[in-house]
Amino acid sequence: MAGKSRFSASDRFEYLQGLVTEFQDTDSEEAKEQVLANLANFAYDPSNMEALRLLQVTELFLDMLTEENENFVEFGIGGLCNLSMERESRDQILQSGGVPLVISCLSSNRDETVLSAITTLMNLTTAASRTETTDGAVVQCMLRFSLTQNPRLRNLASVFLEDYCTQQQVDRAREEMQGQSQSAVGIPLPKD
Amino acid sequence: MAELVQLFALYGVIEEYRALDEYPAEQFTEVYLFQFQKLTSARVAKWNTDEKSFFGGQLHVCYAPEYETVEETRQKLQDRRRYVNRASQNTAKQQDRQLEESTESSSTDTRTAAAPEIQKGFEKARMENVNSDDMGFSVLPLTPVEDVSYRLHGFEQPLQLQWTTDTTLPTEDKMGSLHNAIPPVTETSKQCASSASYKKERDLIERQKNLSPSVRFMPRTTHLESRKRKLEGQAFFLNEAAETETLIGPKLPELPKVDMEDHSLNVTTNLIRQTMSKVTSVPEIKPVQVKTPTAKPRRRI
Numbered sequence: 001m002a003g004k005s006r007f008s009a010s011d012r013f014e015y016l017q018g019l020v021t022e023f024q025d026t027d028s029e030e031a032k033e034q035v036l037a038n039l040a041n042f043a044y045d046p047s048n049m050e051a052l053r054l055l056q057v058t059e060l061f062l063d064m065l066t067e068e069n070e071n072f073v074e075f076g077i078g079g080l081c082n083l084s085m086e087r088e089s090r091d092q093i094l095q096s097g098g099v100p101l102v103i104s105c106l107s108s109n110r111d112e113t114v115l116s117a118i119t120t121l122m123n124l125t126t127a128a129s130r131t132e133t134t135d136g137a138v139v140q141c142m143l144r145f146s147l148t149q150n151p152r153l154r155n156l157a158s159v160f161l162e163d164y165c166t167q168q169q170v171d172r173a174r175e176e177m178q179g180q181s182q183s184a185v186g187i188p189l190p191k192d
Numbered sequence: 193m194a195e196l197v198q199l200f201a202l203y204g205v206i207e208e209y210r211a212l213d214e215y216p217a218e219q220f221t222e223v224y225l226f227q228f229q230k231l232t233s234a235r236v237a238k239w240n241t242d243e244k245s246f247f248g249g250q251l252h253v254c255y256a257p258e259y260e261t262v263e264e265t266r267q268k269l270q271d272r273r274r275y276v277n278r279a280s281q282n283t284a285k286q287q288d289r290q291l292e293e294s295t296e297s298s299s300t301d302t303r304t305a306a307a308p309e310i311q312k313g314f315e316k317a318r319m320e321n322v323n324s325d326d327m328g329f330s331v332l333p334l335t336p337v338e339d340v341s342y343r344l345h346g347f348e349q350p351l352q353l354q355w356t357t358d359t360t361l362p363t364e365d366k367m368g369s370l371h372n373a374i375p376p377v378t379e380t381s382k383q384c385a386s387s388a389s390y391k392k393e394r395d396l397i398e399r400q401k402n403l404s405p406s407v408r409f410m411p412r413t414t415h416l417e418s419r420k421r422k423l424e425g426q427a428f429f430l431n432e433a434a435e436t437e438t439l440i441g442p443k444l445p446e447l448p449k450v451d452m453e454d455h456s457l458n459v460t461t462n463l464i465r466q467t468m469s470k471v472t473s474v475p476e477i478k479p480v481q482v483k484t485p486t487a488k489p490r491r492r493i
Contacts, residue, residue: 009287046279050287085276122269151258155265163266 013051016042020055033071036064040079049086058083058092065101074113077105081116084123099124099132106141107187111150114190118142118156125164134165139173141187148189193224199241200226204233225259231268 007015016039023035039057042048052058057079064076080102083089102124105117125133142165145157161170193211200206207227215223228234234255242253260268450457 008290009283046276047283049276049280050283085273086280087277088280119269123273151260155257155260155262158262159266159269162262 009051012048013054016048016051016057017055020057020060023060029069033069033075036072036075036079040075040082043079043082046086049083049089052083053089053092058089058098059096062093062096062098062101065105070108070110070113073105073108074110074116077102077113077116077120081120081123084120090123090126094124094126094129099129103133103135103138106138107190109191111153111190114145115152115156118145118153118160122160122164130164134169136169136173136176137187139165139169140177143170143173143177144187144189153190195247196224199246200228200237203228203237203240205229225256227259231271 019035019039019042023032023039026032026035039052040061043052043057061076061079061083064072065080067073067076080093080098084093099121102117102120105113106121108114108117121133121138139161142157142160145153146161148154148157197206197209200209205228207229209224209226212223212225217223226234226237228237238253238255241251244251257265
């Protein structure tokens with residue numbers, strides 16, 4: 001594993017910029033998927049986060065969340081999950097009105113998408129955004145996830161409920177759930 | 193089994209290990225779970241053992257987040273967040289130092305080395321870094337996956353947190369060998385629903401970097417300036433766009449026009465010229481005067 005000095009900040013920036021350009025210029029869906037996957041991967045490395053922020057890749061990822069292509073959504077939310085770990089990127093996502101889009105990913109068919117969305121919501125929870133990210137519907141959704149067979153889903157949902165919600169919020173959600181049937185309003189569980 | 197333990201013990205302290213009978217596996221495949229004390233050990237172990245041959249067979253190593261406890265998940269997330277924020281502070285400091293030291297030209301060599309070819313199945317450009325004193329959430333290069341006999345499952349502490357905090361091998365497959373995971377897609381001329389913001393930002397930054405890409409959106413001020421330069425015969429980049437696009441919006445303020453024939457512009461210049469001519473004219477007389485004294489013979493006392 002090489003040292004950071006191998007690529008300078010401007011090298012990283014230019015390379016990532018090239019990727020963004022390619023994503024925008026290509027018409028091939030498959031190529032877009034590949035580039036998006038790469039960008040989401042690169043978002044894992046903290047030394048790339050500033051460049052990605054400057055290139056407004058957070059916007060790009062957010063745009064992907066409303067796409068029909070499920071791979072686009074999965075990679076988009078994955079990228080956001082990686083980026084949102086960092087404070088400034090998190091703020092950029094919040095400023096772009098990302099919370100509702102991330103919440104919509106909780107109802108995806110895909111495990112990976114839902115898992116990324118839960119983690120991203122955790123990262124996006126600040127004093128200012130708390131009411132949005134721990135909205136009643138979200139808490140209910142997390143309650144249901146915390147009861148599933150899927151251990152990863154169960155774990156993440158439990159952490160969300162324990163660390164990001166108040167006891168009152170959880171109690172209220174539990175009451176509302178008991179008053180409803182499973183098939184009625186609310187966010188459905190993903191297919192395994 | 194003992195040999196397996198010995199192998200993985202090389203990478204860090206193992207908290208526990210056991211055979212997994214319930215794990216869905218192929219024929220003639222044994223699955224084991226190894227739980228390391230540290231997440232970093234697990235990452236290194238996976239990187240070094242996955243796809244390696246082992247006593248005639250091959251190891252398949254992946255993370256097992258499904259075997260985590262809630263507390264372990266929580267801890268993993270907290271550690272990751274802490275690491276990222278610390279690392280990005282370090283990066284900012286490093287970049288400040290780099291800006292002070294380096295010049296633009298020095299980046300050309302590394303650029304060719306990092307020449308991006310988005311290849312299917314493999315990520316060549318390696319954004320690798322290592323901070324030996326950090327937790328070491330370093331980005332490991334991705335590897336293609338093959339189907340083989342021994343399937344070894346490890347790592348209570350899931351490692352490369354690519355999409356979520358929980359990662360299993362299939363996800364990495366997608367990253368690495370994307371073309372396998374996706375069914376063939378019909379070519380649709382689908383325009384990416386891209387918002388103007390990241391496009392705009394990109395173009396502005398490209399201008400700063402002196403590249404000439406296919407520019408779709410250009411700030412008006414840049415446009416007007418490039419037109420002016422063209423008129424003065426100094427056009428460079430932004431050529432194509434300048435010809436075709438129509439301008440919308442308020443014009444740039446006009447620069448005050450200067451009358452180049454006005455004599456008031458030459459006052460200072462003339463003063464300097466006069467002074468220079470005075471200064472240069474004096475030495476011509478002197479040599480003539482100097483000669484006569486030296487012609488006098490010296491008297492000896």
